[in-house]
Amino acid sequence: MPLSEVVAILQDLNEFVVSLDRLGSGQAFETADECTVGKFIADWDVTRRLAHARHVIDVALDAQLSEEENAEIDSLCEQGRFFGMGSADVTSTDRPT
Known part of the structure; x- marks a missing residue:
C-alpha cells in the first residue's frame, strides 16, 4: 500500500474522529442537533x-x-x-469503547 494512500486515509479518519467528537460535544451542550450531524456527513x-x-x-x-x-x-x-438494524442500533448506554 503506497504511503501516500495510508497518509490520506489517516488524515480522513482523523478529521472524522475529531469532527464527530466535536459534534457529540455540541449535542451534549445543545449547540448541535441531528441536522448538524447529517449536514456534516453530507x-x-x-x-x-x-x-x-x-x-x-x-x-x-x-x-x-x-x-x-x-x-x-x-x-x-x-x-x-450496524446502525439501523433494529435491536443492533447503538443507544446512549451501548456505545463502543
Missing part, C-alpha cells in the same frame, strides 16, 4: 471517503493474505454492529 462526503478507505485496506489485505485468511476477516467484519 457536506464532508463522509460515506464515500470511508468507503474508499475500506476499499484501499481491503485491496491491500487481499494482496497480502491467503484466500482463507481474507475469508475469515470478511466473516468477522460481517459480525459487526
Whole structure:
C-alpha cells in the first residue's frame, strides 16, 4: 500500500474522529442537533471517503493474505454492529469503547 494512500486515509479518519467528537460535544451542550450531524456527513462526503478507505485496506489485505485468511476477516467484519438494524442500533448506554 503506497504511503501516500495510508497518509490520506489517516488524515480522513482523523478529521472524522475529531469532527464527530466535536459534534457529540455540541449535542451534549445543545449547540448541535441531528441536522448538524447529517449536514456534516453530507457536506464532508463522509460515506464515500470511508468507503474508499475500506476499499484501499481491503485491496491491500487481499494482496497480502491467503484466500482463507481474507475469508475469515470478511466473516468477522460481517459480525459487526450496524446502525439501523433494529435491536443492533447503538443507544446512549451501548456505545463502543
